[in-house]
Structures are given as C-alpha cells and as structure tokens.
Amino acid sequence: MFRLTIAASLLVAGPAMAEQETLALMPLKVGGGLTQGDGDEIGDTLGTMLSQKGKYKVLDRNHMAQMMEEKQLQMVTASDDDFIDLAAYAHAAYFLVGSVGRLGSKRILNVRLVDVDTAATVHAERVSWSNPDLLEELLEGLAGKLSGDAKAAVELDPKFGVRLFHQLNRHACAPRNSVRGRITAHIAGEITVSLGRGHGIGEGSKLQVMKGGDAVGEIEVYEVKASSSKGSYTHLGDTFGGAKKGQPVRPGPLRISVAEFTSRGASGLDGRKAAKQVIDQLKSGAAGCTVAKKQPIKKFADMSDGRKKRMAKKTDAVLTGTILTRRGQQVIEVQLISPADGGIMAQFSVPAR
Structure with a gap:
C-alpha cells in the first residue's frame, strides 16, 4: 500500500477562480500486481490535490463508485460513453479516468480529462516512478497540470x-573557517600544501601563509589534487622571508x-x-x-x-x-x-x- 500524506494547505498559489466547474473522479483501473487499494489511494490523493487547486469542484472516487454500483457498471468493462452518461447524471462538466500499473521496474499512471459535452479528451498525462517517495511530488505536479497552474508562483517565506x-x-x-594545513614543499618557487579538493580548495583559491597568528603571505593555487595543491607565493605588505616547509596555511573564505x-x-x-x-x-x-x-x-x-x-x-x-x-x-x-x-x-x- 502506498503511504501518502496531504498537507492541510499547500504553498502553491493558484489563480482565484470565479466559478468552479464540476469534475467527476472515476475509480482507477489497476494492474501489474497493484491492488485496488493502491489505485484507490492514488486516486483519492489526486482528487484531494485537485480540490486544493481550486479550479474544480471534485466529485470524489467514493461518490462515483457508489453511482457506478447503482447503475451496475464495472470498471473493467465500462466505456467512455458509460462514463459520459454517469458524469452527466452527476451534473459534472468533466470526468477524469485512468489506470495504474507496471511497466518493467516502473509504476505507470495514465489519466485523461474528458469534456462531458463534447466527449473530447482535453488533457492526457502519464507519470512514472520507481521510488515510492517521489509519488506524492509527481501527483502534485499532475494536479497542477490538470488544473492549468503548473507555472503558479510559490510564495517563499521572507525569512x-x-x-x-x-x-x-x-x-x-564554519567548517571552512576551521581548516588548517601546512606547506609540505617549496621547490623553485612552487609551493605544495597539505590542503586539496577534499578541503574545498580549487584552482584560483587563495591560501594565507601564517606566522605568529598573522597572514604574512598568500599562495594562489593553480594545481589541485584530492588532499594537496600547488601554487605560487606572494609576500603581503612589508613582511620579510619566504614561505618555508612546515609553515601553517589556511584557506581564504569559500x-x-x-x-x-x-x-x-x-x-x-x-x-x-x-x-x-x-x-x-x-x-x-x-x-x-x-x-x-x-x-x-x-x-x-x-x-x-x-x-x-x-x-x-x-x-x-x-x-x-x-x-x-x-x-x-x-x-x-x-x-x-x-x-x-x-x-x-x-x-x-x-x-x-
């Protein structure tokens, strides 16, 4: 069984609708080893999300399943004409019908949004997933597309x-500020230090050469390995003396x-x-x-x-x-x-x- 949770209010801001149109949500057909309970949970979640978008007044799956039972309709044999008659009887402008099953290692959900008056499919979508944790996000996206607000803006908290x-x-x-290393070699003007890519150092990074707690020189890195790097040394201010092996270094700000x-x-x-x-x-x-x-x-x-x-x-x-x-x-x-x-x-x- 899929485990999905629905927030009481979503952060997606959709356009205000002057008048809601009624949408009949039909039970999903299931296959590929999924149970009817799986299909019902997916359908119920999608229906809730569609309601929260505000474009449609959704007649939920339970309501439509009860009407199908009263009219002795079965999902496996029902046709679009049957669904049109059922939706029209419920005074719905649209109905949503679909199926959920398996294709290889993935689960597949296909849905169609059908206009009751014209019998035309006005929107068809397909989503697939292999990680169940992604399903809620995919259904949220699907509800947005069916409601026409996939580009609605999210209102981020000012903080x-x-x-x-x-x-x-x-x-x-903070971790960067605590990184320390040492000069391991100084050969023909080329400085090697014990800080590398694993410490957040990259080509062009500046390393400070320290003496007595003060920065006395700067190394500009031009070659980086996992745990070491090489660069050229520059004196700072009026300080004297070159960079020496064993001298401490620290990276500049990230x-x-x-x-x-x-x-x-x-x-x-x-x-x-x-x-x-x-x-x-x-x-x-x-x-x-x-x-x-x-x-x-x-x-x-x-x-x-x-x-x-x-x-x-x-x-x-x-x-x-x-x-x-x-x-x-x-x-x-x-x-x-x-x-x-x-x-x-x-x-x-x-x-x-």
Missing part, C-alpha cells in the same frame, strides 16, 4: 534566505556563487528571486564564506564542463536549490557543488515556509 544561510554557515562556512533555483512538480518558482535572497544574506558576511558573483547564475546544470572549470578559477562552490514537495510540505533541497569536478561539497534542506 527563507536567513534559514538557508544558517544551514550554509553550519555545513560549509567563494560561493548562487545558481537560479529550480522547481520540480507543479510548484513554479521565481528562481532568480530566491537566489538573490541567498546572495543578500551572504553579502551580510559570514566567517569562512564570501560572494563570488553578485548575480545569480543562469542554467548552471546545462553548462559545459569546460565552462564550469573556467568558472572554478573565481568560484570555489556553486549553491543550487530545488523546490519540491516532501511529505506534504514544500522544501528546498540545497547542494553546494564544486564547479571544477562536479563534486558535492555539502547538501541539506530547508522549509520553503
């Missing part, structure tokens, strides 16, 4: 950026760029606005992190590897966010990604509201 910033500080900024946020399912999102909230928080300052780019990055996921590697010279990490529905609540999944190699440096989630 969303603050909450994300606190998590970012916990998972990335240079973070923020990608425009994306959404999954029906929850549309002003991804640029969400990203700017995070950038504004980063600008306020946090030991261990700094803003690399002052504007959100567009279509980071679609960038070529070459372009990402060029970006890595000025950006240590790109923060990405995806809004989705999890257990009936809107959340933002956040990842901190190295543009140099695509590795995930940190990941966490925060409520959208």
Whole structure:
C-alpha cells in the first residue's frame, strides 16, 4: 500500500477562480500486481490535490463508485460513453479516468480529462516512478497540470534566505573557517600544501601563509589534487622571508556563487528571486564564506564542463536549490557543488515556509 500524506494547505498559489466547474473522479483501473487499494489511494490523493487547486469542484472516487454500483457498471468493462452518461447524471462538466500499473521496474499512471459535452479528451498525462517517495511530488505536479497552474508562483517565506544561510554557515562556512594545513614543499618557487579538493580548495583559491597568528603571505593555487595543491607565493605588505616547509596555511573564505533555483512538480518558482535572497544574506558576511558573483547564475546544470572549470578559477562552490514537495510540505533541497569536478561539497534542506 502506498503511504501518502496531504498537507492541510499547500504553498502553491493558484489563480482565484470565479466559478468552479464540476469534475467527476472515476475509480482507477489497476494492474501489474497493484491492488485496488493502491489505485484507490492514488486516486483519492489526486482528487484531494485537485480540490486544493481550486479550479474544480471534485466529485470524489467514493461518490462515483457508489453511482457506478447503482447503475451496475464495472470498471473493467465500462466505456467512455458509460462514463459520459454517469458524469452527466452527476451534473459534472468533466470526468477524469485512468489506470495504474507496471511497466518493467516502473509504476505507470495514465489519466485523461474528458469534456462531458463534447466527449473530447482535453488533457492526457502519464507519470512514472520507481521510488515510492517521489509519488506524492509527481501527483502534485499532475494536479497542477490538470488544473492549468503548473507555472503558479510559490510564495517563499521572507525569512527563507536567513534559514538557508544558517544551514550554509553550519555545513560549509564554519567548517571552512576551521581548516588548517601546512606547506609540505617549496621547490623553485612552487609551493605544495597539505590542503586539496577534499578541503574545498580549487584552482584560483587563495591560501594565507601564517606566522605568529598573522597572514604574512598568500599562495594562489593553480594545481589541485584530492588532499594537496600547488601554487605560487606572494609576500603581503612589508613582511620579510619566504614561505618555508612546515609553515601553517589556511584557506581564504569559500567563494560561493548562487545558481537560479529550480522547481520540480507543479510548484513554479521565481528562481532568480530566491537566489538573490541567498546572495543578500551572504553579502551580510559570514566567517569562512564570501560572494563570488553578485548575480545569480543562469542554467548552471546545462553548462559545459569546460565552462564550469573556467568558472572554478573565481568560484570555489556553486549553491543550487530545488523546490519540491516532501511529505506534504514544500522544501528546498540545497547542494553546494564544486564547479571544477562536479563534486558535492555539502547538501541539506530547508522549509520553503
């Protein structure tokens, strides 16, 4: 049996409807080893989500199943003409009919939205899943498409950026501020240190060379391995003496760029606005992190590897966010990604509201 939870109120803001049209939700046909209980739970969940969208007054599955029983109709033999007669008898403008089954290792849900007056299918959708935890999100997206509000805007809490910033500080900024290493070699002007990609170091990163608690020099990294890196040394101010083996080093602040946020399912999102909230928080300052780019990055996921590697010279990490529905609540999944190699440096989630 699928276990689905429905929030009392969703965060997706749909357009106000002047008049609701009635939609009859027919029981789903089931196959592929699924039980009728599975089909009923999926149908009930979809019906609830459609009601919450506000476009339709939904006659639920139980109501229509009772009417089918009264008219001695069976799902396995009922035709569209039978459903049209049934929906018309219930004074519905539309009816939704569909099936759920299996295709290989995936579960498949097919639905059709049919106009009772014209008998025309006005909307047909198909969703598939192999992970049951994704089903609620897929049904949310399906309800949005059937209601015509797949692009409705999500209203993010004004404090969303603050909450994300606190998590970012916990998972990335504070740990970065505590990273320490040492110079392991200094040969012909080339400095090797015991900090590498695993410590959030990338090409173009700046490392501070320390002496007595003060920064006396700077290493600009041009070659990075998992646990070591190489770079060139520059004196700072009026300090004397070169970098020596064994001398302590620490990384500069993690240079973070923020990608425009994306959404999954029906929850549309002003991804640029969400990203700017995070950038504004980063600008306020946090030991261990700094803003690399002052504007959100567009279509980071679609960038070529070459372009990402060029970006890595000025950006240590790109923060990405995806809004989705999890257990009936809107959340933002956040990842901190190295543009140099695509590795995930940190990941966490925060409520959208």
